[in-house]
Amino acid sequence: MRTRLPQLRGKALAYVAYAAVMAAAGCGLWATGEREYQARLDQLHLQLSDVAENVSTLVNTSTGHVDLMRRQAEALLEEPAPTFGARRAFAGLAPAESFSGYALDRLPPNSSPDQLVNLTGSGEIPPIQSGAGREMLMGLSLGAVLQATHAQIPDAAWIYYTSANHFIVMAPWVPSRDFHWQEALLGYEFFKGGIPERNPGRAQFWTDLYVDAAGKGLMATVGRPVYDKSNRFRGTINLDLTLGTFDRLLAQTDFGRSRALLVNAQNHVIADSAGLPPERLVDLAEVLPPSPDLDAGELSSHDYDDAFHRHGGWVVYLNPVAGAPWRFLLLVDRYGLILEVLRSLWIGFAGIALLALAIVAVEQRRRASVALAENVATLQRMTLTLASARDEAQQANSAKSMLLANVSHELRTPLNAIIGFSDLMRHQIYGPLGNARYDEYADHIQRSGQLLLSLINDLLDVTKLEAGRHELTESECSLAALAKEAVGLVKMQAERGGVSLTATIDENLPPVFADERALRQIILNLLSNAVKFTPNGGAVRISCALNPAGAPTVVVRDTGRGIPHEEMQNLFQPFARTADAKRASTPGTGLGLAIVKSLVELHQGAIALESRVGFGTTVTVTLPATRIIATAARGAA
Known part of the structure; x- marks a missing residue:
């Protein structure tokens, strides 16, 4: 009994230690996952903030110009003497041919539509000295400000002053047969939003979204009421803002599996990172992912602070737009995000599995030690x-x-020495080796060392790329020069395998802003793969030029065995190899294409693979045209 107690105590302590080690490892991995989860949310928030800043800038520019035009209009109403230009334009008013009213359809000599506005109204032209006539002079004097605002805001479709005296001044100028005053305009929201009954505080207002009848797409109107010095309501200054730019801003931002929306107060969608259907008003309920956790009414009724909030299986972030009754809505699939984080932590899970195996091994050794101690006398x-x-x-x-x-340093250092000394022996720098077999052995040593060093480098590169820790060192690079360099490095490999290697490189290819080492690795991996899998007598060709869209492109074609369609979809995964390569015992680890794909995507590029069994394979790498460094910009720099 006395001998059993220490054994039981030691066994219990061991199990407690095992549990503590596993718990510490699990807590560490959990904390890492939490940090990664929050980092991905922060990245999405940062991307949305960048878009929101651009949207707010355009909104504030538009509202600022509207307020400036309102103050200018109120000041012109008090001017005792109108300008000569306004009187001259007033004299050009004439009865309209296309409706019952008057218009400024005849342009003055030496003038163009880009410099003028059109004034249309109903009934007869009022006398110039009447109240309506003086208000028309104000509208015509305001025309230069309307035109200047239209020129400064490219997204402004129409800018106009709508008068309660039944006329409208519009920029840019259009003939009255295309647009003219109608009494129905007084019932539109862009006018009713400014009348005293609806807007006693004379505040800025926005209309709901609508589709422009002139074909300019989805629009919204911002306006301010205009009053004279006697506090009498005279009309509204309005700016029709096209919204296509907002949709493009969201669509061009990579939110991954998340969804970003810009919505107005009426729950109509202004912009969607997934794109909006053209020429149609879309309600928020139509575009929300099908989930009982997401309700359009509930999302619009909550006023959230600047943080993410849980909605069942979704994480939601709302960000109001300053200057407009709009808000950004970011929807993050929580379970999808967790899955992405778990995938990024595969090394941690592998480490815990190895730790568990080590604990099992330690426990087995502990039990063996106890058994040995019990039988020490006889054994x-x-x-x-x-x-x-x-x-x-x-x-x-x-x-x-x-x-x-220490694999990243201690293993590479002797390998570099082995490779270097074997290279000295191969080239007999310090004299002949004395036997032809030594030359062959030195070649084997050098090739084996290079292969092992390449394998270590590939494993480390894949680990860093999958963990998202690979940082690009970007500078001005010559894609043509890198392609030529790669051809020179692979040429000997091609000659040994009896493969014809040709290159078609555009000498006028402009430089690009990229990581030179990464581009070199991309091209070398593709070329060496093509040569390795092309049989004796085959051909490999590389071309480097701008594609029809103006983007830098590298294309590598070979006449090898080709890849079956069912194997192509997994070919860019780490350690993926074709069945033919496995059967033929072709050297390689299956990491080359995975590294190429990750490096291309880090440059915001794309990689495409086409192959036919028996005919060969074509790999196309395309970099974004935005990475081209223009000649003019280089000269200015």
Whole structure:
């Protein structure tokens, strides 16, 4: 009994230690996952903030110009003497041919539509000295400000002054047969939003979204009421803002599997990161993902602070737009985001699995030690043998741990020495080796060292790329020069395999802003793969030029065995290899294409693969045209 108590106590302590180690590892991985989860949310928030800043700038520019035009209009109403230009334009008013009223359809000599506004109204032209006539002079004097505002805001479709005296002044100028005053305009929201009954505080107002009848797409109107010095309501200054730019801003921002929306107070969608159907008003309920956790009414009724909020399986962020009754809505699939985070932590899970295996091994050794201690009297020789074996195993385990911990440096350093010295021996720098077999052995040593170093580098590159820790060092690069360099490096490999290697490189290809080492690795991996899988007598061709869209493109074609369609979809995954490569025992780890794809995507580029069994394979890498460094910009720099 006395001997059993220490054994039980030691067993319990061991299990507590195992549980503590596993719990610490699990908590560490959990904390890492939490940080990664929050970092991805912060990145989405930052991307949305960038778009929101651009939207707010355009909105504030539009509202600022509207307020400026309102103050200018109120000041002109008090001017005792109108300008000569306004009187001259007033004299050009004439009865309209296309409706019952008057218009400024005849342009004065030496003038163009870009410099003028059109004034249309109902009934007869009032006398110039009447109240309506003086208000028309104000509207015509305001025309220069309307035209200047239209020129400064490209997204402004129409800018106009709508008078309660039944006329409208509009910029840019259009003939009255295309647009003219109608009494129905007084019932539109862009006018009713400014009348005293609806807007006693004379505040800025926005209309709901609508589709422009002139074909300019989805629009919204911002307006301010105009009053004279006697506080009498005279009309409204309005700016029709086209909304296509907002939709493009969201669509061009990569929100991953999340969804970003810009919505107005009536729950109509202004912009959608997934794109909006053209020429149609879309309600928020139509575009929300089908989920019981997302309700359009509930999302619009809550006033959230500047933080993400849980809605069942979704994380929601609302961001109001300053200057307009609009708000951004960011919808993040929480379970999808968690899955992405778990995928990024595969190394951590592998480490925990290895830790569990190590604990099992330690426990097995502990039990073996206890059993040996119980039989020490009769099995002394065996105990000594097992103890020695245990020490050797612990030393081997320690050596393995040190090797793995220092693989990025300690393994590369001797490999570089092996490769360097074997290269000296191959080229017989210090004299002949004395036997032809030594030359062959030196070649084998050099090739094996290069292969092992390449494998280590590939494993480290894949680990960094999948963990998102690979940072680009971008500078001005010559894609043509890198392609030529790669051809020179692979040429000997092609000659050894009896493969014809040709290059078509555009000498006038402009430089690009990219990571030179990454581009070199992309081209070298593609070329060496093509040569490796092309049989004797085949051909490999690389071309480097701008595609029809003006984007830098590298195309590598070979006449190899080709890849079956069912194997192509997984070919860019780490350690993926074709069945033919496995059967033929072709050297390689299956990491090359995975590294190429990750490096291309880090440059915001695209990679495409086409292949036919028996005819060969074509790989196309396309970089964004925005990475081209223009000649003029280089000269200015």
